[in-house]
Amino acid sequence: MSAFNARAVRADVPQLQRVINGHPLTYLDTAASSLQPRAVIEAMSRYYELRHANVHRAVYQTAEEATAAYEGARDAVARFIHAPGGSGEVVFTKNATESFNLLAKSWGSAHLGSTDVVLVTEMEHHANIVPWFQLREQTGVEVRFIPVTDDYRLDLTNLDELMVGVKLVSVTGMSNVLGTINPVRELARVAHAHGALIAVDGAQSVAHSPTDVEELDVDFMLFTGHKMLGPTGIGVFWTHEAILAAMPPFLGGGGMIADVRTDGYVAADGPTRFEAGTPPIAEAVGLHAAIRYLEGLGVANIVDHEHGLTGDALTRLALEFEGRVRVIGPKDTEDRGGVISLDVEGVHPHDVAQVLDQFGVCVRPGHHCAKPLMRRFGLAATVRASYGPYSLARDTDVLIEALGHALKMFG
Amino acid sequence: MSAFNARAVRADVPQLQRVINGHPLTYLDTAASSLQPRAVIEAMSRYYELRHANVHRAVYQTAEEATAAYEGARDAVARFIHAPGGSGEVVFTKNATESFNLLAKSWGSAHLGSTDVVLVTEMEHHANIVPWFQLREQTGVEVRFIPVTDDYRLDLTNLDELMVGVKLVSVTGMSNVLGTINPVRELARVAHAHGALIAVDGAQSVAHSPTDVEELDVDFMLFTGHKMLGPTGIGVFWTHEAILAAMPPFLGGGGMIADVRTDGYVAADGPTRFEAGTPPIAEAVGLHAAIRYLEGLGVANIVDHEHGLTGDALTRLALEFEGRVRVIGPKDTEDRGGVISLDVEGVHPHDVAQVLDQFGVCVRPGHHCAKPLMRRFGLAATVRASYGPYSLARDTDVLIEALGHALKMFG
Amino acid sequence: MANFEDLYREIILDHYRSPRNRGELTTPPAVLVEGFNPLCGDEIALYLDVDDGALVNIKMMGHGCSISQASASLMGAAVKGRPIATVRDTIETFKQLMTEHEATIEHDGRPAQVDLRALGELAALQGVVKFPVRIKCAMLAWNTLTQGLDQVAA
């Protein structure tokens, strides 16, 4: 067995040593953004202290070191998601949202016309919806939604019908509201059988379930650094080399060109074509450190750990509140991650979160950038608690105590 | 008089303590990216250690602190450039290049049709060229270039003629190759007289000459964090509130919306509309620290300091090498910043830079993302040395010694 | 804890649990104006009966958090039956109360700008300014009222 130890992870995360309103910090907002271990913070500081320089094309030593650090991060990402073609398939963006814009506005605008369909789901984050609506304004592509069942799963009963005209299926690996883990490999099979490609929003899944793009047989994988123990300011766009090579440029500027004349320009090849301007160098260094840290823990161990916490929390919430606190998401841990959305009887999510803050509990009230999903369930907002590798059952204790207090105060 | 002291600045910058190939680091590549003082690095570390959380809409304490930190940076930027409408006019992007893409693809695509002209200059960085070429593919806008004279200045003799049909003048405040400082206020006057707007590429100028957008009477100011002692991963787009309010969305996703339904979306108001996804929070904190540091030094003092170094270097280069090292840029310091491009007789810029690296001297060989300018002067590349607030005359000593060596070795 | 108890004063919880002026008015003569905070889903519907330069009656429907609901209820009590000019003054004063936050941050220790006595029970919402994200909740009803008055005036 492994040496995974959530207490040790906790000790590695400086912010978890904070005391809020007289209580130790209970961080249950990892689905919004994870906390950074010291190794990630220090990797970036060291980068700035020792070798910051602009990358590419300089010959002096610190610039070579900076370039090696930046490209080393690309290698690490490729390895982490098992990119079959290696680092030449990995594009760095500023966040998952930019990655989706790149997908829609480069690949999409070249491939999706007015008779084509992009198939998303009702449980998508706005990042995987709005860029398609924007593309629709431009090319007339149809944006179609896979419905969500009453038990918070994708409704795939009419999938073959839904697939008519679809050129791309774009689906989240794990819902950031429900915790639902979608059957990506199965969807990939169906997509390919219909001659469509499949893109996966890995923002929630990549640090909480092992990701092997080759085994999943997907065509695009998009995610974001700050939800995988990494820094803000960096996202990833992965696709197969051949697909990338055929994608037209997106943002224009320095770095992404092979040549510029006063009468036109020629775009560069490879990931560079999509990295206009000075890239997120320190952020790539931080992401690399985060990947190293995650690999050290073992993503499979993180899954087990969070699975245990989630199952325990679901049981206790049901027992403790006898229906006054409703879980908006699957009731058991099968194909489910550690994201638990709650509807607290008679208490508005803002008020729940405010009371919880008094106990040092960090949860997120709101629509979680998934308004179509909220509407589907007739909710304006939920309170969401989510786990990370540093979470402990103790966090659930405090959550339950604080929820009880909120019910007493407003209920 | 001020307490500006370049030696003290130097002591604040950890990387300048490094020893390269047995020599102390001589950093002369500030035009590519500046080095970060400890205060900037530590502000970001402290942010991650204490209060990292996703911003906006959470009610718990660290998220409120993170939001306040992020919005505080916006206030600081607004103050730094004297934005008349305050922080509501400041959009954070990932770099200056994204800012230009925002300008071209949001404002530009709404306002520049096939009968309109955007007027740039032959000395622009690719960031202020390629997005316009991309827009041209889309809307047919004409991209026109103000020529550069043989003494490295904008050739404004036919400006009124050049202005025919122009809706936007987009010009760099300071050339990143020549060091030339352009007459922005005068260009703004002409642009406005012709009913056009004016955008300024402040990437090179903002940390090296005081920037007051109101006094300059410009309409857009775009720059980048990592060239002003700040971190990578953040850029700024400023425009007047009324112009911003009329700009259509650019990147789509979470954060930039007011509402999303399965049949469409409504964009948010204000800077938020242009900040899709999780923003560069830690980077904003770092940029804020950089601005505080620059304000502490006094930008006017930095200008004086760099002016002195540049004048001295120009004189000594002329004396020392008797024409074998040619300066590609104005020969005196009038309207000129501390960016010195060199053409070394008989030695390729790559080889010059490689020899200089042996002396611990960091300079940049290449086209500096300004290929049209390079072509204008029949050059493939130059070697560029550039100064920052931490530069000393000693750096010029080492540069000259190393250049002598390169000439001896290859010349 | 002090801030927290300042936010959720008893009077606020009371107005949340038993909102005043709940209901609808026939339109016309009343005017219906709706407010929506898409970020948290809070909604409000105001029925305004303006006659002879005064807001002779006000009723409201909608849902939201305790702060938005209590603020609406307190607002109704404060403005009902008042001359429009007075109502606009009250709105202005309340807005000032809600933006005092920034002033306090920038100039710590500066004396309050807002005459709390003029606000009566509304002063109970003062605690909200220490919770920046909640200010929007408190403002929803007020912004909607302004919109309604502008509509009537137009």
Next chain:
Amino acid sequence: MANFEDLYREIILDHYRSPRNRGELTTPPAVLVEGFNPLCGDEIALYLDVDDGALVNIKMMGHGCSISQASASLMGAAVKGRPIATVRDTIETFKQLMTEHEATIEHDGRPAQVDLRALGELAALQGVVKFPVRIKCAMLAWNTLTQGLDQVAA
């Protein structure tokens, strides 16, 4: 300093200062193929005279840094007069030499994969691999030659 002297070996500086096979050939029968590195502006023009399965003559023009020029000059000397198959082998071997860099980084201490003796004078370019940005300079002539041979074969 060791790396630096490895990069700029005397033989390299010699080929830079006195490039071999400089000049042009009449086309046709010779084939002209041009290479360009837009990032640093280096340019090369190769004139290839292929006859009866051999590269009977090669001439070159162009400009660039010492590494790109010396690499081209050394290449010309190495391939001139050789059978095409041998030339392709040499190209392959040289490419391996230039990519050894990554192998070295990943598996430190691993024995060299490339038979340096097979490279003769070309082995002088070995020092380039320690300077990743310069590898492209060294490869320009070789990539252009591959292109030219493919053209002739097509």
